[in-house]
Amino acid sequence: MAHTEAHAAEAHAHDHAPQAFIWKYVFSKDHKVIGIQYYVTAMLMALIAGLLAMLIRVQLAWPEVNWGIIGKLMPLGFQGGEGQPYVMNPEFYAMLFTMHGTIMVFFVLSTAPVSGFGNLLIPLQVGARDMAFPFLNGLSFWTFFCGCVTILTSFFVGAGAAAGGWTSYPPLSALRGAVPGSQIGQTFWIIAMVFFIASFTMGGLNFVTTIINLRTKGLSLLRMPLTLWSMFLVAILGLLAFPALTGASLMLLLDRHFGTSFFLPTGLVLNNAPMVGANGQFVHQGGSPLLWQHLFWFLGHPEVYILMLPALGFTSDILTTFCRKALFGYKAMVGAMVAISGLSFIVWGHHMFVSGMNPHLAMAFAVGTILIAVPSAVKVFNWLATLWQSRIQYKTPMLWAMGVVSLFISGGLSGVWLGQSAPDIQLHDTFFVVAHFHLIMAGAALFGVFGATAMWFPKMFGRLMNDTLGKWHFWFTFITYYGTFFPMHYIGLAGHMRRIYDPYQYEFLKNLAPLNHFITISALILGASQVIFFVNFFWSAFKGEKATANPWNANGLEWTTSSPPPHGNWPGAIPEVHRWPYEYSNPSAPKDFVMQSDPPLAVESGH
Amino acid sequence: MATEILDARGPERLPLVERPGGPAGRGPIREGDGGGGPGAAFDPAQFGLWAFLGTVTMLFIGFTSAYIVRRTGMDWRPLPLPRLLWWNTGALLLSSAALEVARRRRAALDLRGLRLWLGATALLAGLFVLGQFQAWRVLRALGFFLSSNPHSSFFYMLSGVHLFHLAGGLVWFALVLFRLRGARYAPAAGGRTLSLFATYWHFLGLLWVYVLFLIFVF
Numbered sequence: 001m002a003h004t005e006a007h008a009a010e011a012h013a014h015d016h017a018p019q020a021f022i023w024k025y026v027f028s029k030d031h032k033v034i035g036i037q038y039y040v041t042a043m044l045m046a047l048i049a050g051l052l053a054m055l056i057r058v059q060l061a062w063p064e065v066n067w068g069i070i071g072k073l074m075p076l077g078f079q080g081g082e083g084q085p086y087v088m089n090p091e092f093y094a095m096l097f098t099m100h101g102t103i104m105v106f107f108v109l110s111t112a113p114v115s116g117f118g119n120l121l122i123p124l125q126v127g128a129r130d131m132a133f134p135f136l137n138g139l140s141f142w143t144f145f146c147g148c149v150t151i152l153t154s155f156f157v158g159a160g161a162a163a164g165g166w167t168s169y170p171p172l173s174a175l176r177g178a179v180p181g182s183q184i185g186q187t188f189w190i191i192a193m194v195f196f197i198a199s200f201t202m203g204g205l206n207f208v209t210t211i212i213n214l215r216t217k218g219l220s221l222l223r224m225p226l227t228l229w230s231m232f233l234v235a236i237l238g239l240l241a242f243p244a245l246t247g248a249s250l251m252l253l254l255d256r257h258f259g260t261s262f263f264l265p266t267g268l269v270l271n272n273a274p275m276v277g278a279n280g281q282f283v284h285q286g287g288s289p290l291l292w293q294h295l296f297w298f299l300g301h302p303e304v305y306i307l308m309l310p311a312l313g314f315t316s317d318i319l320t321t322f323c324r325k326a327l328f329g330y331k332a333m334v335g336a337m338v339a340i341s342g343l344s345f346i347v348w349g350h351h352m353f354v355s356g357m358n359p360h361l362a363m364a365f366a367v368g369t370i371l372i373a374v375p376s377a378v379k380v381f382n383w384l385a386t387l388w389q390s391r392i393q394y395k396t397p398m399l400w401a402m403g404v405v406s407l408f409i410s411g412g413l414s415g416v417w418l419g420q421s422a423p424d425i426q427l428h429d430t431f432f433v434v435a436h437f438h439l440i441m442a443g444a445a446l447f448g449v450f451g452a453t454a455m456w457f458p459k460m461f462g463r464l465m466n467d468t469l470g471k472w473h474f475w476f477t478f479i480t481y482y483g484t485f486f487p488m489h490y491i492g493l494a495g496h497m498r499r500i501y502d503p504y505q506y507e508f509l510k511n512l513a514p515l516n517h518f519i520t521i522s523a524l525i526l527g528a529s530q531v532i533f534f535v536n537f538f539w540s541a542f543k544g545e546k547a548t549a550n551p552w553n554a555n556g557l558e559w560t561t562s563s564p565p566p567h568g569n570w571p572g573a574i575p576e577v578h579r580w581p582y583e584y585s586n587p588s589a590p591k592d593f594v595m596q597s598d599p600p601l602a603v604e605s606g607h
Numbered sequence: 608m609a610t611e612i613l614d615a616r617g618p619e620r621l622p623l624v625e626r627p628g629g630p631a632g633r634g635p636i637r638e639g640d641g642g643g644g645p646g647a648a649f650d651p652a653q654f655g656l657w658a659f660l661g662t663v664t665m666l667f668i669g670f671t672s673a674y675i676v677r678r679t680g681m682d683w684r685p686l687p688l689p690r691l692l693w694w695n696t697g698a699l700l701l702s703s704a705a706l707e708v709a710r711r712r713r714a715a716l717d718l719r720g721l722r723l724w725l726g727a728t729a730l731l732a733g734l735f736v737l738g739q740f741q742a743w744r745v746l747r748a749l750g751f752f753l754s755s756n757p758h759s760s761f762f763y764m765l766s767g768v769h770l771f772h773l774a775g776g777l778v779w780f781a782l783v784l785f786r787l788r789g790a791r792y793a794p795a796a797g798g799r800t801l802s803l804f805a806t807y808w809h810f811l812g813l814l815w816v817y818v819l820f821l822i823f824v825f
Binding site for chain 1: 651652658665666668670753764
């Protein structure tokens, strides 16, 4: 059976790439094209979700502001006109933060690093002609695309998009009459989620199968680059965690449209009227809103590591390449990622400390959560040890990777606060939480994506990104990112709630206005500086400096083929692997890097 | 260029770095070090299918935990077990058995027997599907609807989700039949397709027994 596979792979290598535009670039089965499709779609979604964030920030700093032309363009979101100033509706504000979170978490930060770079890099790094199931891979992208269309369409249906938070807690999300956002928009949210999960599952099956079955000769598991390890673990997390949300979404859909009571308790009062049927009984009986929270966070916590782990993998590969040193503690790094993945399944309760859970149970969840600090610290110390005494080359990818290390530390420290139930009960649902997850989850994942873009751009388009523009983009982003999210710790400690439309209706939050102004100005600069990235991306893709096969003198298999790689990835035979990917500055080697595929050195052949 | 790279080296004292993958990561390449090539450990399609069964299993584990939580509700009313469901279960399990006989017929190069037993598989699968719809009708006639109480909600939902996966299996079965019919009799290729499908079909049988156990016995 394996022999027929090998023959099939060879036959595949010899047949020609599809020539028609539609099969080559649109409904492609080539992992590189699919990776770029995923990446570009995710970045366009990021643009939309980022604009939503700008609206949120302006509202939080100046709730009384006259929105002018923006208000005129979106009559459902704003009231005013005819001489009156345009003011944002509270319902519209709820929709903004819901859709910002949903799109960013699922359609941007799960997609760009995992589906985008995963598809681009896995076959190149394992030494395969393509993914294990290329058709499934193409199907996966178009399923994802349907999800994107659904979630974007939801802005324009009925009373607008979902507005129950990205976590969609029932009963708010389950009662169609509760808020405008709980009408058809919420149904679209559920359908988009199902599309997304189906697509991610197909991708995950491809990832694990390709990494387990299609590694080239010599590439044992413990010779894989950490990027591959992260993709492998992320795929497993996705396959095991997402079904919980699939099931929960189906139950929510039945509750919303078919009168079941999975999540809806007895005695609901909607718009000051008890929800009773014709027989005088409550329509919904006995359901448990907490059940949704458990199912959602059983997915939700592994999900944040789905965002994080690829960034950690990219960072390890980029750091070693640009400080020309072997990775410190490779096995410990692998072990740490495995440990983080495993622990992610038993800590979901730390999102629910205020749900009235038994304090002993909260204790167990808190201990599990704090344990995650151990493998996380292993990673940080190993990165620092890798950087120690090295002569760092400050190229754009390196800056982003060091940014990831910085954000991972600063965001991780507040995680130790939030992971314990006692401080969390105080800090829950404040801006402290917003600060925490934007630094560690969103920020590290985003910086990882930018770093990987600069690093592997040659394998996408055969060109290098402009280094000067890249550095400008980095420094603007780095400074304003901290400028935006670091002060949120203070306003959170001061009691500023998240998801609040107008903080200044409360006396005790009025004196936080100057900090909120600072955050908003910082956020606007952060948003504007992304223009540099988009300009650099498209300019470099068409006009950038042509890249050689291995422009960074890196070691991985992806650097043994041309930039961009041809259809089938290697024109000739697939290279064999003789060592791990971090053999930098070995004094016995003729160069300061020894690629994974280089034949064994004299010193390597034993004594 | 080369000198520039050498200059970029770290200091003379290289830190001790543990090199994974055998003694200092430098051992000779062994067959099957990587998954691919002649030493491949698994058939990729079989592996991918098992991974998929893993994710479907997680879906039903999620439903099970919801079931256990929801069962403590005050409004839980036990649902009567329609006798028809036993017949349905029998039909589904027998279709699995017929598929196994078909595989053995194929291995014995008995093309006629293969067709006969694949036909039996399809017939029994069809009976199961019709029986499930009929069971829903029986329950509706007794006044148990999707929203009547949590027990009936779970029954309709879980049997529906199972039937959805079974519908996917039937589409796949049609493709298998098409391949076996259209192609000239090719023992190796047909056997692989058939054994992949059989794995999924047996899984669906087991899954249905589990759903039945969860809802009416547990």
